Each structure stands twice: as structure tokens, then as C-alpha cells.
Amino acid sequence: MSEQQRDLNALSQVFKNYKAEWLASAVFDFFQEPIYQHELTSNQPCVLYGGRGSGKTTALLGLSYEGFPETPANRRMSSPSELPYYGIFHRVNGISAAEFEGDELNSREWERLFAHYWNLVMIESLTRFARWFIDNEREAINISDKAIYSVASLLLPDSTGILTLETLADGVRAELGALAKKVSSIGDETIGKVSTLGEPVNLFISHLRENKCIGSKGVFYIVDEYENLLTYQQKLVNTLIKYSAPLYTFKVGVRRYGFRTYATLSPIDYLEHPADFVQLTIEEKFTKIEFQKFAKSVCQSRLEQVRGFGGIDLDNLLEKVSLNEEALRLSTESGTVQNAYKIVRETCAKLNCELDIDELDSYILVSYSKHHNVELFSLIRRVEKHWKRWRIHLDNYRYHSLFAIKKGKSGIRKMFAGLPTYSLMADNNIRAFMELIEQAIIHWVNEDPKSDIISAEIQTKAAIYVGERRLKILEGRSLVGNSVCRFVISLGRLFGLMAARTYGGAPETDQFDLPEEYESKSLRGDDAALTIGVLLKEAVMNLALVERTATKPRSPADTKGRDFQIHPIFAAYFAISHRKKRKIRLSERNFLGLVEQPSETIPRMLKTISSDEVEESDLQLDFS
Amino acid sequence: MQGLKFTTCFSSPGRVVFRHDSILLKGAVIDDRGEWSTSCSIPVLDAVEVSGGAFEVLALGKKYSIKLRSPKALEYFILDIKDKFNAIYFDLTTLPHHIWAPTLKLALNLGLEAQAIYAEPIHYTRRNEGFDLSERIQRLKSIPGFASFDDEFEKNFKLITLLGFEGNRFEYVVSKIEPEAWQLFPIIGVPGFQPGFADHVFCQNSVTIEEGRCAQNVRYAAANCPFSLISTLEDIADEDSESLLKIAPLGTKPHALGAFLFGYRSKHRVKYIYDYPVRKMKRSIGLGKVHVYDVYKYLKE
Numbered sequence: 001m002s003e004q005q006r007d008l009n010a011l012s013q014v015f016k017n018y019k020a021e022w023l024a025s026a027v028f029d030f031f032q033e034p035i036y037q038h039e040l041t042s043n044q045p046c047v048l049y050g051g052r053g054s055g056k057t058t059a060l061l062g063l064s065y066e067g068f069p070e071t072p073a074n075r076r077m078s079s080p081s082e083l084p085y086y087g088i089f090h091r092v093n094g095i096s097a098a099e100f101e102g103d104e105l106n107s108r109e110w111e112r113l114f115a116h117y118w119n120l121v122m123i124e125s126l127t128r129f130a131r132w133f134i135d136n137e138r139e140a141i142n143i144s145d146k147a148i149y150s151v152a153s154l155l156l157p158d159s160t161g162i163l164t165l166e167t168l169a170d171g172v173r174a175e176l177g178a179l180a181k182k183v184s185s186i187g188d189e190t191i192g193k194v195s196t197l198g199e200p201v202n203l204f205i206s207h208l209r210e211n212k213c214i215g216s217k218g219v220f221y222i223v224d225e226y227e228n229l230l231t232y233q234q235k236l237v238n239t240l241i242k243y244s245a246p247l248y249t250f251k252v253g254v255r256r257y258g259f260r261t262y263a264t265l266s267p268i269d270y271l272e273h274p275a276d277f278v279q280l281t282i283e284e285k286f287t288k289i290e291f292q293k294f295a296k297s298v299c300q301s302r303l304e305q306v307r308g309f310g311g312i313d314l315d316n317l318l319e320k321v322s323l324n325e326e327a328l329r330l331s332t333e334s335g336t337v338q339n340a341y342k343i344v345r346e347t348c349a350k351l352n353c354e355l356d357i358d359e360l361d362s363y364i365l366v367s368y369s370k371h372h373n374v375e376l377f378s379l380i381r382r383v384e385k386h387w388k389r390w391r392i393h394l395d396n397y398r399y400h401s402l403f404a405i406k407k408g409k410s411g412i413r414k415m416f417a418g419l420p421t422y423s424l425m426a427d428n429n430i431r432a433f434m435e436l437i438e439q440a441i442i443h444w445v446n447e448d449p450k451s452d453i454i455s456a457e458i459q460t461k462a463a464i465y466v467g468e469r470r471l472k473i474l475e476g477r478s479l480v481g482n483s484v485c486r487f488v489i490s491l492g493r494l495f496g497l498m499a500a501r502t503y504g505g506a507p508e509t510d511q512f513d514l515p516e517e518y519e520s521k522s523l524r525g526d527d528a529a530l531t532i533g534v535l536l537k538e539a540v541m542n543l544a545l546v547e548r549t550a551t552k553p554r555s556p557a558d559t560k561g562r563d564f565q566i567h568p569i570f571a572a573y574f575a576i577s578h579r580k581k582r583k584i585r586l587s588e589r590n591f592l593g594l595v596e597q598p599s600e601t602i603p604r605m606l607k608t609i610s611s612d613e614v615e616e617s618d619l620q621l622d623f624s
Numbered sequence: 625m626q627g628l629k630f631t632t633c634f635s636s637p638g639r640v641v642f643r644h645d646s647i648l649l650k651g652a653v654i655d656d657r658g659e660w661s662t663s664c665s666i667p668v669l670d671a672v673e674v675s676g677g678a679f680e681v682l683a684l685g686k687k688y689s690i691k692l693r694s695p696k697a698l699e700y701f702i703l704d705i706k707d708k709f710n711a712i713y714f715d716l717t718t719l720p721h722h723i724w725a726p727t728l729k730l731a732l733n734l735g736l737e738a739q740a741i742y743a744e745p746i747h748y749t750r751r752n753e754g755f756d757l758s759e760r761i762q763r764l765k766s767i768p769g770f771a772s773f774d775d776e777f778e779k780n781f782k783l784i785t786l787l788g789f790e791g792n793r794f795e796y797v798v799s800k801i802e803p804e805a806w807q808l809f810p811i812i813g814v815p816g817f818q819p820g821f822a823d824h825v826f827c828q829n830s831v832t833i834e835e836g837r838c839a840q841n842v843r844y845a846a847a848n849c850p851f852s853l854i855s856t857l858e859d860i861a862d863e864d865s866e867s868l869l870k871i872a873p874l875g876t877k878p879h880a881l882g883a884f885l886f887g888y889r890s891k892h893r894v895k896y897i898y899d900y901p902v903r904k905m906k907r908s909i910g911l912g913k914v915h916v917y918d919v920y921k922y923l924k925e
Contacts, residue, residue, distance in 0.1 A: 012837075094800060095897060096773050098765045102677050104693055117773070176773040184771045187694025472831045476795025479761055 008445055011309065014302040015438035033071070034059050034294065036285045039278055041085060043218050045241050045250045047226075047259065047273075050282035051543050053431025056253045059282075060222050063087035063251060065129055079137045085218035087251065088125045094228030099180075101230060104187045111265075114233055116194035117179060120172050122201045122221065123155055127169045130208065134165070140213045147207040155200040157193040197265075198240050205248050219248040227258025227541075238271045239264040256281075256547070257537045283428040292423040295433040302434075309441075318440065320418035321456045323398050327360040329456070330405040330415070337405060340366040347376050353384045361394045364401050364502065371503035400507030403499040403575060413500070413575040416463040417456035425463065425568045425578045427546055432569050435466050460572055467573030470543075477542040483595050484539045490598035492566055492574035497606055499576050505609060508581035511548070511565040515587060528588050535595070536564065543567050548580060584609060627851030630922045634914045637743065642666045646711035648741070649681070649727070651718035654903055657743040657911040658718045666713070671723055677768065679723055684708060692722060692768035698730050711737035711920070716877040721898055725884050726769035728919070732888065737920040742877050744817045744848060746910025748789055754828060755789040757908075758901035764800050765898060770887075772895045774868055781868040783897075784809045784860060786853070786883060788875035791828035793899055797872045798832055801897070805837035809860050813847025813876050817912060821847065825875070845879065850917055853882030861892045872897045881917060889923060 034055060040046055040063060050056035061067040064087040068074055080086075100114040133141045145163035152159035156171050182189050208214050221244075229237060241250040242264050252259075262271040273279045286294065296314050303309040321329065331337040337359050344362035348355055357365070365383065369376045383390045406413045416425060422440075426433035439462035444454040447461075475485040491512070498505045514532070521529040539545040548563045563583050571578035586594075593601030634640045637660035642648075648668045650661055661668055671679045678691045681701065688701045705712055712731055714724045724740075731738045749756045766772065783803040785794055787810050798808065810833055816822040822844075826833075833839055843860065846852040861869055869892055873880035887894035 093773075095764055095766060098763055099771050102693065103675075104677075104691060120773075180771045180773045183693070184769050185693060185695045187691040188696045469831060469835075472791075473795045473799075473835065476792035476832065477799055478796075479763070481792055481796070482760065 008442060010306045011303075011438065011441060014305055015299075015434055015441075033062070034282075034285070035290060036280050036282070037062070039280055040251060041218070042278065043246065043249055045245060045252070045277040046280060047252045047254060047277050048280045048282065049254055049256055049259075051255060051429060051541070053429050053543070054282040055430040056282060057091075057224055060087075060224050060251060060253045061089060063220055063222055064089035065132060079140070080133045081137055081140045081213035083217075085220060086129065086214065087220040087222050088129050089222045089224065090121065090125050091224045092226060092228040094225070097229050097233055099183045100233065102186065105191075107232060109191055111232060111236060112194050113179075113183075113191055115197035115236055117176075118233075118236065119155055119195045119197065119200050120176055120179070123151065123204060124169065124172045124176075125221075126201070126204050126208070127165050127172065131165050131169075137213075141208075141211045143207050143211075147203075151200050151204045151207070154203060155195045197236055198244065201240075202244070202247055209247070220251045221248055222251045222253070224253040225258075226252045226254035227260075231260045234259070234261050235263045235265060238262065239266070242269065242271055242276050250277075252277075255541050257541050286428045288420075288424065291426075291428045292420060295423055295426065295430055296419065298430060299434060299437045314437070315419050317454055318417060318419050318422065318459060319453045319456050320420075321415060323402065324358045324360045326402055326415050326456070327363060327405060330402065330412070331363075334406075334409070337363045343376065344380070347380050351377065351380055351384075353380060355380070355383060355387075357394070360398055360401065363405070364394055364397050367401065367404065367502040397502065397507055399577070399579075400499070401502045403577075404502040407500040412457060412460050412464075414572070415456045415460045416572040416578065417459040421578065422459070422463075425571055427568050429543065429569075432466075432543075436463060436569075439463075439466050463572035467570045470569055471573065474542065474544055478538040480534060480538050481542070483535055484542065484544050486598070487535060487539065487591075487595045488544045488566060488570065490594035490602060492570060492576065493598070494594070494602050494605060495566065495576040496574045497602070498609065506582045508577040508579060509584055509609075510571075510577045510579070510581055511563045511583035512586040513561050513563050513583055514591075515585060516561075518588070521588075528592060532588065532591050540564075543569070627846070627849040630851060630918045631849065632916045632918075634916070637661070637911070637914050638663055640664075640741070640914055640916065642713065643711045643737070643739070645709050646713060646737075646739075647683075647705060647709045648713040648715055649719065649724075650715035651720060651723065653718055654905050655745065655908045657745045657908060660717065660743040660911055660914060661715060671719060673720070673723065692726055695730065695769070698727060699734065702727070702731050702734050702736060705731075706734060706736045711739060713739045713741050713916075716740050716742040716881060720903075721873060721880055722767050722900065725767050725880075725896075728884065729769060729888065732920070732923060740850075740881050740917040740919050741914065742848070742881075742917070743914045744912035745908030746818065746912050748908050749904070749906060754791070755824070757788075757790055757904055758793075759904055760902050761793060761796060762900035762902060764797065765900065767896045767898050770896045772893075774893060774895065780864075780866060781870055782807050782809055782860060782864070783870045783872065784811060784857065784883075785872045786811050786875040786879040787813075787825050787829050789824055789828050790874070790901075791830075791832060793874045793901065794829045794872075795832045796899060797874065797897060798836055801870065803836070806841075808836045808838040809841045809843060810838060811843045811845055811853065811856055811875070811879070813879060814844040816847045817876075845882070847876045848878050848913070848915055850878045850882030850885060851922070853879045854886045857883065857886045858890075861890065865892065868893045868895060870895045870897050872899070874899070878915065878917070881919070885919065885922065 037059065040048065040059060048056055048059065062071055065080070065083065066089065068083055068087065100110050100117065105113070130143060143165065148163055148165065148168050149159060152162035152168055152171055156162070156175050162168050162171050205219055208219070223237070226234065238261070241252070244250060264270060271277060300314055303312055327337045341359040341362040344357065344365055365379060366376065369379045403414050422433060422436045426436060440454050440459050443458045443462040448455060448458055471485065471488070474488065475481040478484055495510050498509050518529055522533050536545065540547045544567060545564045546567050548565060565580055566574070566576065568578035590601055590605055642665055646666050648661060648664055648666055649671055650668055651671050653659055669681050669683045671681050673679045677693060678689065681688045684704055690697045690701055714728055716724060728738055783801050785797060787794055810829065812822055812825050814822045816825065833842065843856050845856040871883045871894060873883050873896065883896065887896070
């Protein structure tokens with residue numbers, strides 16, 4: 001297929017629509033069932049944790065009565081009664097939820113008012129569901145006038161004449177309007193007659209279940225963006241989550257840290273995992289290989305729809321380069337690596353020694369010799385003598401040393417290419433992966449259309465572009481986005497400067513943890529610790545940082561620690577490693593310094609880290 | 625050109641001609657232009673915000689403590705003003721949206737002649753490649769007195785964002801509402817207060833415009849003219865009269881006034897979404913033109 005026939009507009013249509021919310025029904029044309037789908041459809045309540053773009057909403061929409069029959073595997077179903085379960089999807093409206101707060105009422109009164117609002121919203125969704133069922137299979141379902149009236153009596157201040165789904169929907173709409181007016185003048189109002197949390201919903205669903213076609217099938221109430229509820233509101237809905245099964249089951253979609261309380265209205269009952277709900281964390285459900293396979297199939301199915309891209313295999317389209325090849329390409333202009341190889345080869349010849357090393361190994365040896373002020377002759381002798389240990393050392397530094405080849409020079413400083421690399425950079429986030437693929441293709445078509453593959457250089461440019469664009473919008477993603485953004489930029493610069501030194505620091509340092517006393521200070525309410533806590537939470541929630549369970553504890557007391565890494569989607573932009581490797585400890589002073597005074601903090605940290613870590617790296621090469 | 629009928633522009637605050645027996649309600653002064661009212665020839669009332677949901681005013685020998693979601697207290701205040709004065713001027717330069725909008729709405733409802741007044745700056749304070757205007761944003765919420773739960777039913781809405789110099793505020797609103805491309809209508813103030821201002825607005829918001837794929841929906845209205853904004857909003861609204869219009873006033877105060885006036889007398893369903901920025905001290909430099917908008921006359925026509 002020639003480059004002229006590649007339809008970039010169509011590509012954007014299927015690729016730029018990363019958001020499930022944007023795709024409307026088309027989301028299901030490309031629906032790829034995630035590997036955790038069967039866990040979602042169990043009859044137990046389920047909380048699905050996932051960052052923005054992790055595919056959480058798509059997975060939940062796939063459970064809904066609107067979505068399920070649209071998914072490719074289930075399109076043969078012709079009537080609602082064929083569905084194996086019924087999911088009713090509801091996205092929490094944070095702006096509406098925020099109205100139920102203020103010093104006009106006490107907390108108990110706000111709870112009562114919000115419970116009424118929540119009932120109205122749930123009944124509105126259920127009414128729509130029942131209407132859909134009847135419209136598509138009239139004879140299969142019946143909800144009597146009496147049943148409707150009994151629900152309305154529990155829900156509305158005036159249920160007179162409410163005997164049909166339509167009048168119930170009108171009544172709910174009118175009551176929501178009245179509630180909005182009441183909230184707008186809540187300082188002058190009394191609460192008045194309100195419904196009791198969950199009561200009308202239970203009754204409505206009981207009536208639905210009287211119909212054979214629903215009977216004992218799963219009825220899921222799907223709540224997406226749970227983080228938009230205020231903490232006390234979560235407590236109310238948690239109560240429903242805990243006690244609504246088996247009548248109906250909640251499926252909750254929430255960002256990490258978005259589930260702010262597990263309390264319920266009962267002071268002694270908490271939502272507990274696994275007794276009360278199944279907990280699924282999308283990022284943890286996929287292994288690296290599984291995610292790559294899933295992400296590839298998601299993109300591949302989209303590409304098939306676009307003129308000029310059918311039949312392309314992403315694996316083949318994205319060029320992969322070996323570390324040595326990358327080193328040679330990075331030093332094409334300067335010849336640094338090629339020269340190092342020549343010098344090392346000449347030295348070996350003079351010493352009459354045969355070392356199985358390539359150009360990149362040679363570059364590392366020359367860098368070592370310069371940094372430690374060791375004659376290359378004597379270094380080569382040592383390497384020959386302790387070959388096995390040196391081979392390990394060289395392998396440890398091969399990836400890291402690539403960052404230093406173009407130190408201080410313009411252009412690409414490190415390549416980020418190949419499907420596995422893109423997959424790791426996305427960190428199990430499908431939207432991030434699609435963004436990388438789409439940009440790689442756009443850069444390819446615009447810059448190198450005659451080539452059959454997307455070169456590593458083009459892929460890197462695309463990855464830098466994606467990182468830069470994400471950084472630009474990061475500031476607007478959170479109430480403290482400004483500070484989060486400054487922190488990430490400063491930390492990225494710090495790690496970037498560290499990466500650009502082959503020696504003078506531990507290789508591939510790209511994570512940090514916090515001092516052991518941080519948790520206790522935070523619990524004591526220390527201001528600085530609390531500020532750091534808020535920034536970290538927001539940074540993780542908005543995919544600026546990735547939180548990992550510490551795998552390399554610095555001390556026995558550190559086993560429960562958490563490590564943080566700049567989200568690998570930013571790796572190309574900062575020219576830092578996208579892999580999870582070594583960490584530094586970030587003191588409170590340095591953390592806040594990176595936010596407030598980066599120009600003073602970064603050089604100070606570099607100086608300290610350099611002296612600490614040099615010792616560490618030297619220890620690995622103790623030849624005495 | 626309808627705006628000219630209801631707008632009077634003055635080259636300096638000393639030239640502003642006020643109505644007889646009128647009063648000015650102003651907020652906290654945080655920059656040069658906020659000082660414009662120091663030489664004001666009519667009585668000036670200071671609205672002091674005591675928390676996000678309340679303000680206090682010393683007037684007519686009394687202290688009024690007004691909760692914004694308590695229309696009775698607001699009504700009591702407005703009726704007292706109406707007893708003594710024929711008209712009230714709202715200083716949009718210094719009053720935040722969540723104080724002037726509900727107060728203006730009630731003043732109009734109670735038949736008090738209301739005018740709005742706004743002083744332009746010469747420059748805004750810069751920070752690196754952007755502008756240094758807000759400490760932070762506080763929350764995304766409706767403006768007091770304008771709550772609506774309509775959208776629980778509503779997938780058919782348009783999000784109209786009145787853009788300013790802070791692209792992060794636009795991004796925040798879009799990331800929370802998540803409109804589809806066809807639903808997102810950014811409005812940019814063209815012409816701006818000063819040459820180049822419109823370019824800044826475009827640059828600061830360009831990434832979100834691109835991400836939101838809404839470049840084709842961008843509309844323009846003179847930055848200092850609420851009436852120009854109203855006609856732009858009418859155009860958008862008339863394209864689909866069934867839509868719920870969610871308007872986020874993130875740009876100039878005259879645009880925010882236009883959004884308010886549009887909603888006040890429009891047949892369309894309108895909801896305001898606001899991010900409650902904490903404004904920085906000295907966010908702008910200098911004092912430019914002063915505009916008086918005859919809100920009362922506009923609504924009477």
C-alpha cells in the first residue's frame with residue numbers, strides 16, 4: 001500500500017478516540033475483552049481500580065445492558081432476555097455531588113439529603129433500563145402500576161398518579177429540579193420529606209426480579225468515577241455496596257486513592273476485601289507479556305479499519321534495535337563509540353589478548369578508564385584476568401551507558417523503540433499505548449513515508465512528543481497540578497542528568513522512596529509530610545508517577561515501603577530509563593525543594609548522590 | 625453592534641459618569657486596576673469574603689452577613705439598598721463570580737437597577753512561558769444560586785468554555801466533564817484587551833483544544849464585550865435548541881457577565897461550572913479602559 005493511500009484522518013478517528021466516553025457505541029466495535037472480565041461478572045461486588053486511560057470505563061461499559069449486546073462476541077443476541085446479566089451504568093457527577101456540602105446543614109442532614117439524591121439518580125437509571133427492556137421485548141417484562149406506585153411512594157414527596165415508568169421518570173426529573181432549587185437556597189430551607197437510602201431501589205429491583213427473564217440473573221449497578229463522591233457520600237454508598245447483595249451487586253470503577261473510606265453508616269461495619277468485595281487493580285492484572293498482547297490486539301483491530309494500514313503487523317512495523325546498534329547510531333556524527341572500539345581493539349592487539357566485546361562494551365571500558373583515571377592498558381589486563389565479573393559489570397552498564405553517548409548534544413539522546421519498549425512505557429495503560437502508536441504512525445507518514453518500517457528514530461520522536469504533550473496538560477489535571485507538574489519536571493531533570501553520566505552514579509536510577517520516618521510524621525499531622533502525601537497521591541492518580549511496592553528494601557524496616565517512579569511515558573522526553581531499576585531516597589527537604597526551588601535543589605542533590613553512589617558502584621568492582 | 629447601545633467606555637476612571645443616588649459594590653483589591661474606585665464619586669461598599677460560601681458588607685450603618693445559599697439574607701440586603709438608592713453598580717474587576725452573580729441575579733429579580741463596571745489591565749503578570757494569575761483552583765462546582773441536577777438525565781449537552789490565559793483551568797474542566805469533540809465549544813476573546821492577548825489565550829489553551837479535537841468549534845467574541853459573547857452563545861445554542869448548555873466562565877469578567885445575562889433571559893437550559901481560583905496578588909499591571917455595562921437597560925429591551 002503506497003503512502004498516498006494512508007488515511008491519517010481515519011487513523012485519528014479510530015486512534016485519537018482514546019476515551020471510552022468519546023467513542024459512544026463505536027467503543028464496542030473495537031472492544032477487546034480484558035483478561036479480568038470474568039472476575040468482573042461474578043455475583044460479588046467488585047471494585048475496579050485503574051488510572052485514567054487504563055480501560056476501566058470500557059470494561060465497565062462492556063458489562064452494561066447498553067454495551068454488552070454491542071460487543072463483538074455477543075452481537076448475535078437479539079433480545080434483552082438473552083443477556084446473562086444486566087448492568088446499569090452510572091457515572092458519578094462530581095459537580096452535582098459537590099453541591100451537598102457546606103455549613104448550612106450539619107453532617108447528618110447532608111447525609112439525608114444526599115441519600116435522597118442518590119436514590120433519585122439510581123431510580124432514574126433503573127427506569128431507563130426497564131424502558132429499554134420493554135421497548136426491545138415487550139412481552140418479556142411487566143412492572144405493574146401498583147409496583148410503580150409503591151416505588152414512587154417511597155421515593156417522592158408526592159406520588160399521586162404515578163403508575164407508569166414514564167410518570168415515574170417525570171416525577172424523578174421534577175424532584176431533581178426541586179432538589180436543585182432547595183440546595184441553591186439551603187440556608188433558608190428545611191430538608192422536608194426525603195427518601196431513605198436504598199429503600200426505593202431495593203423495591204424497584206425486587207419488582208424487576210419478579211419477571212422470569214431477570215429472575216436470579218445478576219443485576220449490577222455499575223458506578224464509575226467513584227472518586228468524584230465526597231468522603232461522607234462514599235460512606236453512604238459503601239453501605240449499599242455491603243448490604244445490597246444478593247438483590248443486586250455493585251461494580252465500582254475508581255482511580256487509585258479514589259476510594260477514600262471503607263466506612264459504612266454503621267460505626268462497627270467496614271467494607272472489607274475479600275469478604276465484601278473483589279478488588280481488581282487493572283495495572284496489576286496484566287503481566288508485561290499479557291499487556292503487550294492485549295494492547296497490540298487493541299491497536300491492530302483499529303488499524304484494520306483504516307485504509308492503507310490493513311494487514312500491517314505492529315511487531316514488524318516498529319523497528320527494534322539492539323543496544324549495540326543503538327550505540328552506533330547515536331554516535332554516527334561524533335564517532336565516539338566507533339573510536340572507542342578502535343582504541344580498545346588496538347590496545348588488545350598490543351597486549352595480545354582476545355576479548356569478546358563489541359563497540360558498546362568498548363565505549364563502556366573507555367568511559368571507565370577516563371572516569372577512574374585508569375590506563376586503558378592496565379584496565380584491559382584486569383578485564384582479561386577477571387573476565388566473568390567484568391562481563392557482569394559490562395552487562396549492567398550497557399543500557400545505562402547509552403544515555404551518555406550524546407551527552408550535551410542536541411537531538412535524540414536515547415532511543416525508545418519497538419513494541420516491547422512502547423508497551424513498558426505505557427505501563428499497562430491502554431490509552432497511553434494507543435497514543436504512542438498513533439503518534440509513531442503520524443510521525444512516520446509525515447517524515448519518512450517511503451520506508452516500510454517506522455525507524456527507531458521516528459518512534460523516539462513520537463515518544464518525546466507524547467511525553468511533552470502529557471506534561472503540558474498535567475498542570476490542569478488536578479487541584480494541585482501546578483506543584484505536581486513542577487515536581488515531575490524537576491525530578492525528570494535530576495534523573496536525566498544522572499542518566500547522562502556512565503559513571504558517577506548507580507546505573508539506571510529512576511525511582512525514589514521516602515525516609516522511614518515519613519509515615520509516622522504523616523500520621524502525626526506534620527505539615528510538610530501532609531503536603532508531600534497530597535502531592536504523591538495526586539501525582540499517582542493523574543499518572544505523573546507510578547507507585548510500586550518496594551522490591552529492593554534498603555533496610556529490614558523498609559519492607560512495607562513504597563517506591564515511586566516517574567511515569568515511563570515521560571522517559572523519552574526526559575531521556576531517562578523507562579525501566580524500573582534503582583532508587584534514591586528523597587528527603588522531605590529535597591522533595592519540597594524540587595517543587596519550590598529546583599535550581600538550588602537539583603545541583604545540591606547531584607553533588608550528594610554522586611559522592612554516595614560512586615562508592616556503591618565502585619564496590620561492585622572490588623578487584624583487590 | 626448591539627453592545628454599543630448598552631456599553632459606555634471611559635479612558636480613565638475619573639471620567640466615569642455614575643447615575644444619581646447609586647452605590648458601588650466592590651471586592652478585595654489585589655492589583656493596580658482594582659484601585660480604580662478610590663476616586664469614585666458615589667458611596668462604595670466593600671464585600672468581604674469570609675469563606676467560600678459567605679460574605680459580609682458594612683452598609684447603611686449595619687453589618688450584613690450573607691450566606692450565598694441563603695437568598696433571604698441576600699434579599700434583605702438588596703431591599704435595604706433599594707430603599708436608599710436607585711441603582712447599584714457591581715465592580716466586576718474586584719468581585720469574584722460567586723459573589724456578583726447571585727447578588728446581581730437577586731437585584732434584578734427585585735427590580736433594582738443594576739449596572740456592571742469593569743476596569744481592564746494593561747498587562748497580566750507572566751511566569752516563564754505562561755501567566756501567574758492564580759494560586760490554585762479550589763473545586764469544580766456550580767455558582768451559588770445556579771445549581772442544577774438536570775444533567776443526570778442529560779447526555780445531550782454542550783460544554784462552552786470561555787477561555788483565558790490559564791490553560792490549566794481549561795484542561796481541568798475538560799478532564800472532569802469529558803465532553804465528546806462535538807460537545808466542546810471554546811470561546812476566545814477577539815479582539816483582546818490589548819494586541820496579542822488573543823494569541824496568548826490561544827497558545828495557553830492549544831494543547832487541550834488539540835486533545836479535545838474541537839479546533840473547528842472555537843468561536844470568538846470581543847474580550848471586553850458581554851453582548852458580543854451573548855450573540856456568540858446564541859449562535860451555539862440555536863444550532864441545537866434541545867441541548868443543555870454547560871458554561872464555564874474561565875476567561876474575562878465581561879465574558880462571564882455575558883454568560884450570566886444569556887442564561888438570565890434565555891429559553892435554553894443553562895448550567896454554570898466554575899473552578900473557584902484563588903487569585904494571586906498583583907496578578908495584573910496597570911489600569912486600562914473602564915467599561916460600564918447597562919445590564920438593567922439590556923434586560924428591559
